[in-house]
Amino acid sequence: MRVLDPVKISYRNLVANKFRSFLTVLGIIIGVASVIVIMAIGSSAQTLILDQVSGIGSNLVGVLPGASDEKGPPAQALGIIITTLKYEDFLALMDKKNVPEVETGCAYAQGVQTVSYQKNDFSFSVMGVTHDYINVENVELEQGRFFVPEDDVSLSRIVVLGAGAKKDLFGIDDALNKKIKVKDENFTVVGVLKDKGSAGFGVGGSSDAIMMPLKTAQKIILGIDHLSYIRLKIANPDEIAAAKEDVAKTMRIQHDIKNPKDDDFSVRDTASALKIISNITDILKYFLLSVGSISLLVGGVGIMNIMLISVNQRIREVGLRKAVGAKNGTIMLQFLIESATITLAGGIIGIVLGIALAFIISTVVTNFMGYDWQFIVSGQSVLVATSVSIAIGFIFGLYPARKAAKISPMEALRYE
Amino acid sequence: MTSQLIQVKNLCKTYENEGVSTRAVCGVTFNVAEGEFVSIMGPSGSGKSTLMQMLGFLDRATGGEYIFQGQNANGFSDDELAEIRNKKVGFVFQTFNLLPRTTVYENVELPLLYDGDVSGDNSAKVLSALRSVGMEHRKDYFSNQLSGGERQRVAIARALVNDPSVIFADEPTGNLDSKSGTQVMKILQGLNDAGKTIILVTHETFTAEHGKRIILMKDGGIVSDKEITTRRFAMDGELLK
Known part of the structure; x- marks a missing residue:
């Protein structure tokens, strides 16, 4: 054979x-x-x-409310609302005396609200953010302006639209200076962001969100006084570890915590977040x-x-x-x-x-x-x-x- | 002196089925010399087909001795039996047993695919075998495109292709019309004339008389073993009964 x-x-x-x-x-x-x-x-x-x-940037440090294991998802990702993170914490972290590595940062308070324009209702993620959001998130403006430092505490009724939100609300029409309603309150559109895409999994995409000054979102729309999270941009990526240490120390002082085991916050950096998401x-x-x-x-x-x-x-x-x-x-x-x-x-x-x-x-x-x-x-x-x-x-x-x-x-x- | 191809002594075959023993063949003794044309004849159930299966190495005897070309077949392994079936014997069955949806050429080539020969071209052997049965012109036909007689001629070509020592033909004309049956018998007689040993199993006296010797079986044993005095020769126009 x-x-x-x-x-x-x-x-x-x-x-x-x-x-x-x-x-x-x-x-x-x-x-x-x-x-x-x-x-x-x-x-x-x-x-x-x-x-x-990773498009958000590899040199970000995030502060989340609630303690969590470094390798697992934060409590917030599981839908638990924790109210321990405050605007005062953000101010303390932005102070170079506390965290010298920080370049800039942004505080966030977010929720989902009904937004309407000319009788059309949409459900959007509404994000109250501080003025340096666009630097922290690496986003650019398509039109108009972003918030200025005064807006952070002014309760101004202004919004900046994500590209997707703008498209949904206005289509190809101009949105600048138009009035929209968020939870029945009138807001003026002062800017539109460039499209950066959306992951669609709640990992920081801004395309389908509506941004407004932090205090406006907290007091007028969401009715809360805590923050959802804080993001800090670190000038030198090599100093991320040191920055995380300083952030933790500052947070412990802010919250009067003596033992790290009692931490009521989590400090994450983008690299470790990427690792967790990659694992999931x-x-x-x-x-x-x-x-x-x-x-x-x-x-x-x-x-x-x-x-x-x-x-x-x-x-x-x-x-x-x-x-x-x-x-x-x-x-x-x-x-x-x-x-x-x-x-x-x-x-x-x-x-x-x-x-x-x-x-x-x-x-x-x-x-x-x-x-x-x-x-x-x-x-x-x-x-x-x-x-x-x-x-x-x-x-x-x-x-x-x-x-x-x-x-x-x-x-x-x-x-x- | 012609050498003995087959020597059978007291050969027996008993089937065991759920504790019941059935003797199909018992105490059979005879020899077949090279170049003989032996017809094993008998009625249905006489044990002739069982005997042929043992002689053709398709089945093992349960008693007695079977010497083939001087070697005792009782001790052969399954693989050795397969090798003997491939090289030493050729089969022609009543129902042809050609592979369906397969060409004439491929059917005849089949034994060569199992012969362990790693060199050479099969086509010369296949075409020569087909030529000897007058079927070379049908080599590319599928087996289902042939008549019964043609199928049996292809089956004979397949039996011949490895140049075996003996051809076993089990009721080769049983499924054929008279004319085709005559053609098949003519081929078998021609092969015998050329020196090939033929062992034919049939229940028809007329067909058996085409051989040179008839072994008559009944109830698993041999009743008579005689040379044929008036041998029949298959020729055109002869009608098999």
């Missing part, structure tokens, strides 16, 4: 039974394609979120992958099913092959090659289909939904899908192949 003869025999069999081969391949195609698509969506979503977060998205990605793998497994069981039926249908054929000299091992090899070929072919078609689907999804999301959704198909996912599909072919083909190999040639030839 030549080396390629078992392949030749298997190939002839698969071609001779095209429809059966196609049905078997289908399960693997769907399984592999879904793994590729899911991995691609996971990677693209992760990249999108991380890009959005990794978990989500692998969760999605495991869901996709189930469909691959189902495809594998389908192969075993069809191969078992195929063995039963081909008992006479097996008998004949043995009658003309096929050894048990050769018959087993033939069936294994058949199932592995089916899964390999299904894997290749599935990969091509998966890549095509991932590309279509990225095109649709980028062009119709406005996200900067990258088309990412990792070599790792292709390698995993290919090797898993071949492995499935062998594993699920093994039992039917053994069954075929054990058939007695005499009984097989008599089989009706």
Whole structure:
């Protein structure tokens, strides 16, 4: 027997039974394609979120109310409202005597409110911010002006619109100096921000938000006197660790805390936030992958099913092959090659289909939904899908192949 | 002196099924010399097909001794039996047993794919075998595009392709019309004339008489073993019964 003869025999069999081969391949195609698509969506979503977060800047230190583990999400992210962070804390942190590394900073108070313009109501995130917001967040103005230091405490009824909010409220019309209602209070639009995109996961995107002076938001709209969080921009990124220490010390003095274990605040920097988000998205990605793998497994069981039926249908054929000299091992090899070929072919078609689907999804999301959704198909996912599909072919083909190999040639030839 | 190809002594085959023993063949003794044309004849259930399966290494005997080309077949492993089936024997079945949706050429090539020979081209052997049964012109046809007689001729070509020592034909004319049956018998007689040993299993006296010797079986044993005095020769126009 030549080396390629078992392949030749298997190939002839698969071609001779095209429809059966196609049905078997289908399960693997769907399984592999879904793994590729899911991995691609996971990677693209992760990249999108991380890009959005890192777009804020890598030299930011955030102060959040409530203690939290450095590696886990802050309490606020879980929907818990803590009111211990105050404007006075912000002023203390902005004092160079307390935190010499700080370049500038911004205090935030945010909530969701109904905003209306000409009888059209929208629900927007309303952010009360201090005047240096645009420097801290790296955003630029499209039109008009941002707030000045006097606005921070003036209760001015002015707003700056995020690009998405402006588009929703005014469409292509000019928004400057127009009056809008926020929670039935009149506000004048003094500026519009340039579009910087939105992560859509509450990680600091300003596109769909409406900004107003901090005190205005706290007193008139949200009815609170605490801050949601504070962000400090550190002049030298190498001093982030030192800045975090100084921020913690200052906060402890502000809140009269003697023991760091009693901290009622958390200090985070963008790098560690990125790490946490990356961890969370990794978990989500692998969760999605495991869901996709189930469909691959189902495809594998389908192969075993069809191969078992195929063995039963081909008992006479097996008998004949043995009658003309096929050894048990050769018959087993033939069936294994058949199932592995089916899964390999299904894997290749599935990969091509998966890549095509991932590309279509990225095109649709980028062009119709406005996200900067990258088309990412990792070599790792292709390698995993290919090797898993071949492995499935062998594993699920093994039992039917053994069954075929054990058939007695005499009984097989008599089989009706 | 012609050497013995097959020597059978007290060969038995008993089937065990749920505690019930059934003797299909028992106490069979005979020899077949190289170049013989032996017809094993008997009614349904006489054990002739079981005997042929043991002689053709498709099944193992449960008693007695089977010497093939001087070697005791009882000790052969499954793989050794497969190798003998591939190189030393050829089968022609009543139901042809061609692979469906497969060409004539590929069907005849089948034994060569299992022969362990890593060199050479199969096509010369396949075409030569097809030529010997007059089917070379149909090599690219699919087996389902052939008539019964043509299928059996392809099956004979497949049995011949590895140049075996003996051809076992189990009711080769059983599923054929009279004319096709005659053609098949003519081919088998021609092969025998060329020196090939043929063992034919049939329940028809007329077909059996195309051989040189008839072993008559009944109830698993041999009733008679005689040379045929008035041998029939398959020729065009002859009608098999």
